[in-house]
Amino acid sequence: MRLAERGLPVFDYYGLVKSRARGEEMVAAMAGGQAVLLRGHGLTTAASTVAGAVITALHVNRLAKMTAAVAATVRAAAGALLEDLGLFDVYRGTGIGPDERSLTFGLRLCAFDHTLSGAEVAEVRATVISAVEQAHGARLRG
Secondary structure, three states: OOHHHHOOOEEOOOOOOOOHHHHHHHHHHHOOOOEEEEOOOEEEEOOOOHHHHHHHHHHHHHHHHHHHHHHHHHHHHHHHHEEEEEEEEEEOOOOOOOOOOEEEEEEEEOOOOOOOOHHHHHHHHHHHHHHHHHHHOOOOOO
């Protein structure tokens, strides 16, 4: 399953896929993958069997839950200084186990009453890393 490596494409159409042409656009948005998010509607998966399509949907659900749980831990650990959080990379490959994923989050920190010092940022970073390690059995890669 390569969903976590490739990411999940989004089909930016806000309506039901009722025509062959619209269906072909959706398949093109899948870019050879097994799943695509339909903005405002959910998920479509493709496989050679119904069971395969269901398994793909279950994998997407598992990945989403895992990522959401880690993101919630990051938010809680970063505290009031966290202004924005985004997942910007999911890596599988050399250097990590075959059933592991490396998640890279970007955090934007902000204090409205002062400019954050390097030490404050380093403290939040260390707190977040420790919280994710403890809550999810994660480890810092590289």
